[in-house]
Amino acid sequence: MKKLLYLHGLGGRNFGEKIEYLKTLYDVIAPKIDYDNRSKCYSKMQELIDRENIDEIMGSSLGGFLAYYLSINNNIKSTLLNPALAHSKDISSWGIKDNSINKPSMTFILGKNDDVVSNKSTMNFISEVYKSTCSVLVDKHGHTTPLEILKKYIN
Secondary structure, three states, X not given: OOEEEEEOOOXXXXXXXXXXXXXXXXXXXXXXXXXXXXXXXXXXXXXXXXXXXXXXXXXXXXXXXXXHHHHHHHOOEEEEEOOOHHHHHHHHHHOOOOOOOOOOOEEXXXXXXXXXXXXXXXXXXXXXXXXXXXXXXXXXXXXXXXXXXXXXXXX
8 A cells, every 4th residue: 555645734633534544545654744834844744754764745824835845855745735835935935856857747726715825826826937738726625625526636
């Protein structure tokens, strides 16, 4: 079974129905992330990737931001749920280096009714920064990706 690193968002949880569903498909590692200590968030997740031999990464909101950079810097497939990529202007404070030579497979799942992360800014980021083939799926949900939407695209 493939190992999936799941990164919750700010104020999110590392347990619940989405994690339980993902456990039916993957060997899931879902750490509790202390976003108040941003300079160590990325390095701790990198240590996990190195130690656990992660096959895929999934991140939601701020976890999607981390997942994006972990994905490109390690050339690992990822799924990003309403990723907060606006934080990309300030990656050095997170201890992140951008290794944009890697272009791993990425799927973006965006909520059409997201009132926290602008779909327009995410789409601009994808077209201006990522500049590679990826899947962008837009559905009817808001910022939180409901289990039924996750099941629709991840099975």
